[in-house]
Amino acid sequence: MSTANGHNLDALVGAFRFSREWGMPTGDTFDCPPIGEFVGRWLRGAKVSIDPFARNKRLATWTNDLNPETAAQFHLDALDFLRKMESDGVVADMILFDPPYSPRQVKELYEGIGKKMTQQDGWRTHSWKAERDVINRLVPVGGVCLSFGWDSMGMGKKRGWAIEEIRLVCHGAGHSDTICMAERKVAGDLFDSPNNPI
Numbered sequence: 001m002s003t004a005n006g007h008n009l010d011a012l013v014g015a016f017r018f019s020r021e022w023g024m025p026t027g028d029t030f031d032c033p034p035i036g037e038f039v040g041r042w043l044r045g046a047k048v049s050i051d052p053f054a055r056n057k058r059l060a061t062w063t064n065d066l067n068p069e070t071a072a073q074f075h076l077d078a079l080d081f082l083r084k085m086e087s088d089g090v091v092a093d094m095i096l097f098d099p100p101y102s103p104r105q106v107k108e109l110y111e112g113i114g115k116k117m118t119q120q121d122g123w124r125t126h127s128w129k130a131e132r133d134v135i136n137r138l139v140p141v142g143g144v145c146l147s148f149g150w151d152s153m154g155m156g157k158k159r160g161w162a163i164e165e166i167r168l169v170c171h172g173a174g175h176s177d178t179i180c181m182a183e184r185k186v187a188g189d190l191f192d193s194p195n196n197p198i
Ligand SMILES: C[S@@+](CC[C@H](N)C(=O)[O-])C[C@H]1O[C@@H](n2cnc3c(N)ncnc32)[C@H](O)[C@@H]1O
Pocket: 027, 028, 029, 030, 031, 052, 053, 054, 055, 056, 057, 064, 065, 066, 067, 070, 076, 077, 078, 079, 098, 099, 100, 101, 106, 109
């Protein structure tokens, strides 16, 4: 598969590390031991990191969470926060991307902070496209994004990112697994154009 400008996207799909672990489910994702191990191992060596959905975690250099009751440095909507990082000239080599996984989780937060959830707010959980497009501009080639959720879309090879590790964390019957994914940006500007459909 190749792009209009001749990049070979298949070259971005190589072998990656895979593991499956068991852990008790928790809303504080990184407190789940196999997920915490995954995050800690990847964060080691990062110079500038950004966590737009941090809750009370202060692991990253720059932390944000919409909920003002949390310990994050900023309490902005994630998209506004990422745009602020970009306009402030922040260059990050590590992103922690652990958003609400479903419209229901968004609704619970919004109700908790007295904000009305629109249909568009619910749709965002399907791809977080706008947020991921900003991340793609914030991170230079060689940087890493750790994504958590119920799908393995991540940053994606069409943005020039290659999967280096997937960890599936099983939480038992009746619970969705958490998919933890580490991707590295390996090619720049493949789809940075505003006309990028992905
Ligand atoms: C899955 S939790 C993150 C958990 C965190 N990684 C941890 O290990 O404790 C998602 C967080 O995103 C926040 N959030 C939800 N919608 C948001 C938005 N639009 N912008 C910024 N933060 C948001 C919620 O308040 C919640 O704390």
